[in-house]
Amino acid sequence: MVMTITEKIIAAHTDLGEVRAGQFVYADVDVCLGNDITAPIAIEQFETLGIAQVLHPDRIVLVPDHFTPNKDIKSARNAKVLRDFAQKHQIKNYFEVGRVGIEHVLLPEQGIVVPGDLVIGADSHTCTYGALGIFSTGVGSTDIAACYATGKVWLKVPETIKFTYTGQLNEWVSGKDLILYTIGKIGVDGARYKAMEFGGPVIESLSMDDRLAMCNMAIEAGAKNGIIAPDHCTEVYVNDKAQRGYKFYSSDADCNYFETHEYDVSALTPQVAIPNLPENVRPVEDLSDIRIDQVVIGSCTNGRISDLRIAAQILKGKKIHPSIRLIVLPGTQEVYLEALREGLIEIFINAEGAVSTPTCGPCLGGHMGVLTEGERALSTTNRNFAGRMGHPKSEIYLCNPAVAAASAITGKISHPGLIT
Numbered sequence: 001m002v003m004t005i006t007e008k009i010i011a012a013h014t015d016l017g018e019v020r021a022g023q024f025v026y027a028d029v030d031v032c033l034g035n036d037i038t039a040p041i042a043i044e045q046f047e048t049l050g051i052a053q054v055l056h057p058d059r060i061v062l063v064p065d066h067f068t069p070n071k072d073i074k075s076a077r078n079a080k081v082l083r084d085f086a087q088k089h090q091i092k093n094y095f096e097v098g099r100v101g102i103e104h105v106l107l108p109e110q111g112i113v114v115p116g117d118l119v120i121g122a123d124s125h126t127c128t129y130g131a132l133g134i135f136s137t138g139v140g141s142t143d144i145a146a147c148y149a150t151g152k153v154w155l156k157v158p159e160t161i162k163f164t165y166t167g168q169l170n171e172w173v174s175g176k177d178l179i180l181y182t183i184g185k186i187g188v189d190g191a192r193y194k195a196m197e198f199g200g201p202v203i204e205s206l207s208m209d210d211r212l213a214m215c216n217m218a219i220e221a222g223a224k225n226g227i228i229a230p231d232h233c234t235e236v237y238v239n240d241k242a243q244r245g246y247k248f249y250s251s252d253a254d255c256n257y258f259e260t261h262e263y264d265v266s267a268l269t270p271q272v273a274i275p276n277l278p279e280n281v282r283p284v285e286d287l288s289d290i291r292i293d294q295v296v297i298g299s300c301t302n303g304r305i306s307d308l309r310i311a312a313q314i315l316k317g318k319k320i321h322p323s324i325r326l327i328v329l330p331g332t333q334e335v336y337l338e339a340l341r342e343g344l345i346e347i348f349i350n351a352e353g354a355v356s357t358p359t360c361g362p363c364l365g366g367h368m369g370v371l372t373e374g375e376r377a378l379s380t381t382n383r384n385f386a387g388r389m390g391h392p393k394s395e396i397y398l399c400n401p402a403v404a405a406a407s408a409i410t411g412k413i414s415h416p417g418l419i420t
Helices: 005-012 039-048 073-088 103-110 124-132 141-150 175-186 208-216 232-238 305-315 333-341 344-350 401-410
Strands: 024-028 031-035 060-063 118-121 135-138 152-156 159-166 194-199 225-228 259-264 271-273 281-283 294-297 325-328 376-379 395-398
Touching: 005 118, 005 135, 005 194, 005 225, 031 039, 031 103, 031 141, 039 073, 039 141, 060 073, 060 103, 103 124, 103 208, 103 333, 118 124, 118 141, 124 135, 124 208, 124 225, 124 232, 135 225, 141 152, 175 208, 175 259, 175 271, 175 281, 194 208, 208 225, 208 232, 208 305, 294 305, 294 401, 305 333, 305 344, 305 401, 333 344, 376 401
Parallel strands: 031 060, 031 118, 118 135, 159 194, 159 259, 194 225, 294 325, 294 376, 376 395
Antiparallel strands: 024 152, 271 281, 271 395
């Protein structure tokens, strides 16, 4: 039977030789991820089962990244639940403050997830790892609790939509723009419970950081997972990171797709999603009159070193507009250190930006940049729902790091070509 890459990976984690879209399976899990919001619920549910020990402590990853460093007593309590559970069950992949990073930047960087894996996480953006040729998807905290006990997950095999990108990208256009453009085309429910498989010459030329940004936002189209077939770029990325052996899968040439879409992106300019859905996408040049109060550069979408390099390239020798705040959040401690070594942090501080320790922080309206009523943020994060970053009457615009940096200088949404 011919299969897509998603079907092949799922099949490889069952006792079945093949699977088909729509089939329910009970699959082995390679990595089971939880954070300081979702893991405490999973731990509580696991403990009600009366099981003394988790089945595979080496497959569990606990990343307290959403409200850390702890912003209040409740968040401190949640973090302590993870810490105590990790100590009790001897979970080595627990990341304390000082080691921790934003989970979906941290796991690929550390080689904890590798090509061919089946990964679940109690966080919707677990789909990020598809950039490495992994089947990875977000699940509920009770699914995580069940995985602690059994090492497995129950799921339905998704149908696959194939997206092919042709042409050549213009300057300042990135993977973030490709996924925003795609969501703008199909809508926030256009891939509901589907696998979004990205391919074509444009994808083949993308860096791994751009691929990670694309797969990260597959969930914003309602997808079960996003995925890119591994290639030489993948091999270079994982070769010196992987903590385990890995396997490359690809879709069969004559496999069945639910739909196919092909986009020539030669004329694409940087894209911006306006409130209050990621599907409300406009070219940056159409929004030049939109003034902003805050710019956020970071998150599990665009908090990697290449993102900071792009922002610093534009901000070097300049000051941010006096009417706004610029907040920069390196995705991990290693990203932070590399940014220090390269002088990027100095550029941000000289520009009068604020640089934070790695945290999800403002992305979910947690801390480190919450908005009040009437404020407007331009952010490299992944969601712009009403109230996502604070007050329900604040506004969020989504963009790539180049647009964010340029706009921080002008005080309004701006094309980076106007600055450089």
